[in-house]
Amino acid sequence: MTEAEARERAAAMLADAGIVVTPAEREAIEVADFGLGRLEEIGLEIVVYVNTERVCAKELVLLPGQTCPEHRHPPVGGSPGKEETFRCRNGTVHLHVAGRGELVLQPGDQCTIPPDTLHWFRAGDEGAIVSEFSTQSRDEADVFTDPRIVR
Amino acid sequence: MTEAEARERAAAMLADAGIVVTPAEREAIEVADFGLGRLEEIGLEIVVYVNTERVCAKELVLLPGQTCPEHRHPPVGGSPGKEETFRCRNGTVHLHVAGRGELVLQPGDQCTIPPDTLHWFRAGDEGAIVSEFSTQSRDEADVFTDPRIVR
Numbered sequence: 285m286t287e288a289e290a291r292e293r294a295a296a297m298l299a300d301a302g303i304v305v306t307p308a309e310r311e312a313i314e315v316a317d318f319g320l321g322r323l324e325e326i327g328l329e330i331v332v333y334v335n336t337e338r339v340c341a342k343e344l345v346l347l348p349g350q351t352c353p354e355h356r357h358p359p360v361g362g363s364p365g366k367e368e369t370f371r372c373r374n375g376t377v378h379l380h381v382a383g384r385g386e387l388v389l390q391p392g393d394q395c396t397i398p399p400d401t402l403h404w405f406r407a408g409d410e411g412a413i414v415s416e417f418s419t420q421s422r423d424e425a426d427v428f429t430d431p432r433i434v435r
Numbered sequence: 436m437t438e439a440e441a442r443e444r445a446a447a448m449l450a451d452a453g454i455v456v457t458p459a460e461r462e463a464i465e466v467a468d469f470g471l472g473r474l475e476e477i478g479l480e481i482v483v484y485v486n487t488e489r490v491c492a493k494e495l496v497l498l499p500g501q502t503c504p505e506h507r508h509p510p511v512g513g514s515p516g517k518e519e520t521f522r523c524r525n526g527t528v529h530l531h532v533a534g535r536g537e538l539v540l541q542p543g544d545q546c547t548i549p550p551d552t553l554h555w556f557r558a559g560d561e562g563a564i565v566s567e568f569s570t571q572s573r574d575e576a577d578v579f580t581d582p583r584i585v586r
Contacts (some may be wrong), residue, residue: 301453302452302453303524304524304542305543306543309543333520333522333568334545334547336520338489338570339490339520339569340568341492341522341566367487367489367490369484369487369490369492371492373454391455392455392456392457392460393457394484394485396485415492417484417485417490417492417568418490419489419490
């Protein structure tokens with residue numbers, strides 16, 4: 285699957301879920317393959333709504349079976365690190381959080397992940413759309429467990 | 436309109452928009468009449484998804500023609516005050532922000548309101564659903580222009 289195909293599929297999933305994005309946002313959907321080149325298995329499609337110094341909100345789209353690999357958000361420059369709440373909007377997401385095991389999130393279910401806590405997640409067979417509400421996002425500060433990953 | 440009726444109508448609007456809330460969230464929808472007892476004109480229905488020390492996310496539901504009256508979020512205890520991003524999900528919202536006049540938000544449109552900035556908003560004839568992404572919410576700190584308002 286190419287990056288453009290993943291973007292197209294993510295946009296179609298958002299539209300099917302009734303989540304409106306502007307044409308500019310659609311064009312700007314970030315397709316993350318984490319430097320592994322295995323987008324069908326490991327990847328994430330992201331619409332960033334806002335990312336200020338204080339607040340960030342995104343829509344995360346996982347294609348069917350796609351996994352966002354294990355990582356954490358460490359303290360950065362005096363801040364305790366990114367705090368995230370994941371709220372499942374569509375489909376099913378299997379969320380793994382250090383110390384809490386696997387949480388299966390269906391639409392309406394959510395989970396808040398404290399800073400610097402290892403987590404990873406995978407979509408079920410129909411894919412998933414997850415709203416992320418968080419403090420400022422600084423992807424370059426994320427620490428992935430797999431040393432081959434480049435974010 | 437009673438508080439229970441407003442809650443019922445808000446829940447129906449969320450369902451029509453494909454926004455899933457849990458039964459507990461549905462029961463807990465906050466109906467704000469701002470102490471004015473004129474819910475049909477001045478009011479707001481609120482689903483709070485998360486409100487930590489750092490991040491808050493809500494769904495704001497405005498029934499057709501309903502207005503959330505002018506207010507600002509002043510600095511509180513060392514924090515610069517609440518920063519809010521409003522993203523229209525459904526319907527039309529007329530947002531008035533001090534120094535910027537009226538912004539008409541359709542689905543997919545959004546606006547970030549800096550701390551301590553006067554603003555108010557009103558739904559169009561079909562009502563509106565607005566996602567709010569913000570710093571911590573402390574409603575009791577809000578300052579309303581109309582001195583009769585009790586939050």
